[in-house]
Amino acid sequence: MKKIAVQISPEAKTAYFANYIDVAQQELIQVCGDIPFSYFKIGALEFFELASTDVNLEQLLKLSFTQGLYAIEGELLRPLDLSADFNLHEDFVFGSKFKGKTNERLTQMLINVGLSAINETTGKGLKLLDPMCGRATTLLWAIRYGFAARGIEQDPKAIEDIHRNLKKWTKLHRQKHKLSEGFIGESRKKKLGDFLDFSAADTAMRVVSGDARNTEQIFKKEKFDLIVSDLPYGVQHFTTEKTRNPLTVIDECISGWKNCLKKRGAVVLAFNNYNPKRKALIEVFEKSGFEALSFSAKHRMSESIVRDVVIFKLSE
Numbered sequence: 001m002k003k004i005a006v007q008i009s010p011e012a013k014t015a016y017f018a019n020y021i022d023v024a025q026q027e028l029i030q031v032c033g034d035i036p037f038s039y040f041k042i043g044a045l046e047f048f049e050l051a052s053t054d055v056n057l058e059q060l061l062k063l064s065f066t067q068g069l070y071a072i073e074g075e076l077l078r079p080l081d082l083s084a085d086f087n088l089h090e091d092f093v094f095g096s097k098f099k100g101k102t103n104e105r106l107t108q109m110l111i112n113v114g115l116s117a118i119n120e121t122t123g124k125g126l127k128l129l130d131p132m133c134g135r136a137t138t139l140l141w142a143i144r145y146g147f148a149a150r151g152i153e154q155d156p157k158a159i160e161d162i163h164r165n166l167k168k169w170t171k172l173h174r175q176k177h178k179l180s181e182g183f184i185g186e187s188r189k190k191k192l193g194d195f196l197d198f199s200a201a202d203t204a205m206r207v208v209s210g211d212a213r214n215t216e217q218i219f220k221k222e223k224f225d226l227i228v229s230d231l232p233y234g235v236q237h238f239t240t241e242k243t244r245n246p247l248t249v250i251d252e253c254i255s256g257w258k259n260c261l262k263k264r265g266a267v268v269l270a271f272n273n274y275n276p277k278r279k280a281l282i283e284v285f286e287k288s289g290f291e292a293l294s295f296s297a298k299h300r301m302s303e304s305i306v307r308d309v310v311i312f313k314l315s316e
């Protein structure tokens, strides 16, 4: 095999809209480094051709836009009989639809670029936190990648919904698992929040109903390799203060997130570039000793949302 073609899934269009090729290119560059590649089309099918086979095929299969891989043999493309090695059934991530769900492909991309920022290729043995986790799309992806996953969500109804969905998918797919609930804090009266624990496939997640500004108190002594979140867009999702601009709350979260992040760790955030602007978001992180990588994945979702992604690492 001399060259590989990566077929671009039509799902990339639902995730990244008209900008799907640009975003896919950015993800490919971030994850695969400086391997030269070019875009080509056969009829309605779209591909990237990689100029080298010196690449981790498992990473290629896990890219958020990959539909399949091919060996390029002269004029012909030979499909490679390979699929990504994930835990759990895909229904755990894709099966449930709910208002405000973060697109599953975008969420996958956040994990991929996060892993590349810390020079890792799998979540096995690593810990991921989504401090504004909604109904756990990122956390369930994280489990599929092998991470131990933790989440915080301000909406107390979220835990019930996550619980219901987990029961449904574990039953349907006969997935061996453990589910339990409780509270954290000294006593019920002084509790910091309720939690839901789920373990399956040699890994586990905990979702706490609480405020991301209390991350350090909620996950005492835990250190994370990645903090990954799709921030409230100020359109459907507001923050605790019911403000349209999540920046004030983010500013108040950063020191707690920093104290829970491993030194070599990374923070990956998706946000509506109208609110806050990328520059303003970077400024509040820089104030706390972070630096932003050059990675960006800007795509227009609607009149009022242009989503982007930023990766932060602690400054040396």
Ligand SMILES: C[S@@+](CC[C@H](N)C(=O)[O-])C[C@H]1O[C@@H](n2cnc3c(N)ncnc32)[C@H](O)[C@@H]1O
Binding pocket: 100, 101, 102, 103, 131, 132, 133, 134, 135, 136, 137, 138, 152, 153, 154, 155, 210, 211, 212, 213, 230, 231, 232, 233, 237, 238, 239, 240, 249
């Ligand atoms: C864009 S949504 C995330 C959706 C999630 N990724 C999913 O697919 O379910 C942002 C979430 O942040 C939550 N949120 C906003 N401010 C928060 C805070 N201070 N602490 C915890 N959660 C917060 C919102 O309730 C909302 O569920």
